[in-house]
Amino acid sequence: MVSIALSRGAELGYTVFACASTGNLANAVAAHCARTGFPCLLFIPSDIEVAKIKGALVSKPKVVSLEGNYDQVNRLCSEIGDHYGWGFVNVNLRPYYTEGAKTMGYEIAEQLGWKLPDHLVLPTAGGTLLPKVAKAFHELKQLGWAKGQTKIYSAQAEGCAPVVHALHRNLDYFDPEKPNTIAKSIAIGNPADGNYVLREVRQSAGWGETATDPEIIQAIELLAEKEGIFTEPAGGATLASAIKLIRQQRINPRETIVVAITGNGYKTLEALNAEAEVDVVLRPNLKIFKEWYEGQADFPTRSVEVTS
Template sequence: MILTRTSLQCRECKKEYETGFRYVCDDCFGPLDVKYDFPALTKETFSNREHTYWRYFELLPIESKSNIVGIGAGMTPLVKADNLGKKLGLNSLYIKNDSVNPTFSFKDRPAGVAVSKAKELGLSAVGCASTGNLASATAAHAARAGLPCHVFAPSDIEMAKIAQALSYGANYIAVDGTYDDANRIAAQIGDSRGIGVVNINMRSHYVEGSKTFSYEVAEQLGWHVPDHTIVPVGSGAMLNAICKGFEELQTVSLLDDVSNMHMIAAQPHGCAPIVDAFKKNSKEVVPVENPDTVAKSLAIGDPGDGRYVLKRLEQYDGSAEESNNQEILDAILLLAQTEGIFTEPAGGVSISVLQKTVEQGKIDANDKVVCYVTGNGLKATESIMKVLKKPAVIKADIGEISAAVD
């Protein structure tokens, strides 16, 4: 008998399991999703709560509030981007600015929920396979929880991300290989040593954190769903979770019908296996063996949730598009110079794909559009400097410097 308010359910065969340290179905190896016994909720339930994503506690998979490991993440600004909107011909464009989370990416959402669940399950260590951002998000939450943290990441990611994760005290394992190599090793070590690897053996709970994006956006829009949602995609976990979040709000009657929303997946050229499959009208994602893109945080050649993203795009009449390195870097500058938001290349991918989708005529001028900016530009300055001119050093002389001000 299931006594907790959540259970786990196989996404494929629907078999149910008691909540615990498990993530795949014993019968069909399908991924397990968290299923809830939701209490009655109203808009007022949330109105005076703390400004973090833990305000949605009833919709998250932690049984006891005492197990929450929080560092103040979530409730990030939903910026009405009128300057950028004007340039693109959109009257109702919003940027969900998750670059201002405590570890400067959206990964504080899934990592925080997974580390909290690891604490609740009594695990003695956590970890992650990371393209860079999850490393710091997991390490910071682990530090707060007093748990050791093992990070498995490709060796060629941005230095700022490595410095950040090391500073939080992570045991940082720089793998000489791709993200998929790091992921495979993390899975084996996690399972054999009982380590809660947040995005692998804790994945059912991990993705629940990303769902809070939809709760916040809906609440910030006065409990409405956007017409179009543009999401940067690596493994596909976030896009899938955003859909689940909106659907759950409909289940608990906080949103009306969400079936008319559109989801748009954004990937970088050089690692766009989901976009490739979408454009070929295929249901299977063919892995990219050696990803090569400036958007290192999206360099996941074999996306775990790729097949499910394709299903979501079909379900929500969506689309998928890619951008090359130059387009990504140009989009970073466009966002910075119109809205004052400085993003890393993953955010450049979503802005650039937004631009292309408008040009393709798929978004109308008056549609309500939310574009996700998921990581901070300070994490990838070496890439961004490639499109900027390094300032010349000028002698501290008023005459010489006055000339530079003209």
Template sequence: MTSFYQWECWRCQRLFAAAEVRYLCPVCSEWSPLTMVPDYAAAGRGRPVSDVLGGDFSMWRYRALLPLPEGGPAHPLETGYGVGGTPLVDAPRLADEFGVKRLWVKDEGRNPTGSLKDRASALVVAAAVRTGQDVVCTASSGNAAAALAGCCAAAGITCVVFVPSDTAPAKIRQLLAYGASVFAVRDGYEAAVQLSYEAADRFGWLCRSTAYNPLTAEGKKTAAFEIIEQLGFRAPSVVLVPAGDGNILTGLYRGFVDAVRMGWAEAVPRLVAVQSEQAPALYRAWQSGHVEVESYDAVSIAESINVALPQDGFRALRAVRESGGSVITVPDSMLGAAVHRLAQGSGVFAEPSAATALAGLAGLKGWGQLAADDEVVLVSTGNGLKHAVPGAPVDPQVITIGAELVAVERVWKEARARD
């Protein structure tokens, strides 16, 4: 358990006590996600690593650097659900192909619901259990929703998700299997996100939506801790990350920073955000030298990164710049080949959005941004079994609505009345 931590706003640099805020910075007028600032000495800096890390190899091994609320009962979700502890797959044939010293694939598809998003959801749900919250909601293009639904099912609390109406049927079926209440929003991902905020506020639910809830990036940073530990407590030189909202990239950056400050690694690796050319909002801001990200059309087949307005764009861009990295794009036409190339070169089967990391590596090599002594990690964010043909009809159990909170309220009251 973390002995002490604060929340910091990246815009105004104000610090807030752990119990003082719940979602965004309460001072800044612009959208301002919060970042955990641990007391590194209290967390164990300077002590042997074996004294700091505890338990099985899972995300909870790094509990000393996670912002769990003090007090309240722990749930077996925190030990027995198997989130994290994913393999770092050595891929020497891909290393030879791309002319780098070493190459590994962090296979996040091995998490319980098949994606890295389980890390964020597990932390949010653990916090909900500790504080007595019985309903958690989120907006998602699929993976974050499945992660939340699975974690809520494991913890025995209610899950409500808002997804775009063209979400892959395979992902919808997964949500329903976990018992989630699913709202398919005709007006797309951004409308689903807004509905999640409004519904949480209206009905008193806990909102898990990306970046809005600061626990999301903090859960995801545990993947960086694992990479450091799996490499013998040192950092790779380059990490490629598929990027839609930018929250995974932000989380990984925070994890590498924490590792350096704890003395577990000497430097933060160069972080490379990889986007689809058909959903390039981060890339356009990067190319223009902007610190803010503006909305741009998102029509990519890579569902998990098909985001018009990244919810964590400000922090993601800053993380890329501070790590000496870059933002690149790849065309959707490369993604099918990238899925097969990654699977056949490493044994990791990734969904198209996750395979953008490998496609991005080809771009880096072509632009002369890879060196022969580079040690590279590709973050494969989701399992290939989760992907289906975009645009197929959703399950009839799903309630399709527009961006109207009143529709959510009506359906929710009807469901409660039936119960």
């Protein structure tokens, strides 16, 4: 997405690039600017996770932390973009940036052998991904490269769900909301492309669901425990929403389901228990270990026979 926006922006003559970001985009823009040598400015809400800020800072952009939520950051960025003539990848270069999101649709189709899934659950923040993955599917079908009919579902955190609430209330357009959730990367109360999300979800005969903060944490832990995949709250919200949609019998678990896990959990460790709670702290001694371990009920006592 950033690569398309930056390439086109350079072609259009922009010499400075920037973005408004909840964190993940900032990391991508910083990296692409470092690689291409363009000066870079990143605008973020002041309450985002430390690892997202550090992940951007390492490429040495200018990072501007604003005392407000993402929607306030975004509004200021529209004004700054106009004033200085900088290329904001997700503001004045947005059409190119969003077109880049089709890549995810191509990858889903390719990985499923060009048979589109029956159901696709995607997180919604600013509303880029969902309509553009839908567009990728439409185009692949038009070209005759993929087959299938996919119902598309939007997942949001209950503390910031303008699009899903509009679906549930049967509104034509969403009402902006004030975000309050641990899923900070998708905490966008006034999503630029939210109404396109509504349209695509409805046209595909899909739906939407939300997840509360405790449900998000539970889903993060479930995914890690069952699949070994450690996601951030956006992924937790998406999985928790998918589980609800299955329980509501909107999604048949026997059909092909894709749940998009879009962010890495190492960037949002704050969302989990701040203290790393290990099972026990011991001195490095076999006798001490045995005393502790053999009092445990739920661990295997023997794996393979040790012969030597």
